[in-house]
Amino acid sequence: MIVGVIGAGRVGAVLGAALGQAGHTVVAASGSSPASAARMARLLPDTPRRTPAEVARAATDLLLIAVPDDAIAPLVAGLTFRAGQVVAHTSGAQGLAVLEPAAAQGGRTLALHPAMTFAGTGDDLSRLPGTAFGVTAPPGLRPLATRLVADLGGTPSGSPRPTGRSTTRRSHMARTTWSRSSTRPPTGCATPGSYTRRASSAPAASRPRQRPSARRRGADRPGRPG
Structure with a gap:
């Protein structure tokens, strides 16, 4: 495949090099910082x-966005794509909705997120095999x-469904929402008497003890001998 890489950072440069080793042709890459330039040189x-615009035009088969x-989102919104071009990003926090501008122009979109910490050096290439x-x-x-x-030497995992955000993020949000709603204390009485019912249903140890009335205390007190 004819490949272009936008973002020659620690992830993009390593994945581009791995694709080159696998027989693909990396025809262009972008990187704005001196560190990216040095990484590309290595x-x-x-x-x-x-x-980035030149890389998108040159990558006739696969455009890797890292x-x-x-x-x-702002990057993709400003690029021009071609029909049939595969456009992939490496984010673990985004789904396919962020690539919608590419899909609208006929691009085929997907996401590939390596579960690995990258140093941006040649050592990463030897660590890729077996990575999920x-x-x-x-x-x-x-x-x-x-x-x-x-x-790339990795093992695929995850859902094949195209989603706007990753399943992991949605699940986390759902768990967070449930947790907050289940632990929030009541702020009012939904129905008359609801507070009374809650108080009466509380464990005995948590309810205040009632002191006997004076009349009750007198009735319970033994009489003095006459």
Whole structure:
């Protein structure tokens, strides 16, 4: 495949190098910082450094987007894609909705998230084999996503359903919402007498003890001898 990488950071440069080792041709990569330029010189020495727009045009088969999570949407919104081009991001916090501008232009979108901490060095290439990759892809692209993960030396996992956000994030939000609602104390009486019912149903140890009335105390007191 003819591949382009947008974001030659610690993840993008390593994955680009791994795809090159697997036989793909990395024709262009982008990276704006001096650190990215140095990383490309080490890991992608034969790949020209280009702007993101130039990389998107050059990557006729696969465009790999490896930028920070919150940078994906504005980046994708400003790029031009071609029909049939595979557009993949590496974020574990985003689903496929963030790539909708690419899909609207005929791009085939998926997400490949390696569950690995990257240093951005050649040592990462030897650590990729066996790494689990979270994969988000529509059913028709699942086989291609699996092949790409295999080319990177990884093992695919995750749901094949195209989602706007990752299943993990949705599950976490659901758990958080349930936890907050289940632990929030009552702030009022929903129905008359509800507070009384709650108080009467409390354990005996938690209810205040009632002192006997004076009349009761007198009735219980033994009489004095006459």
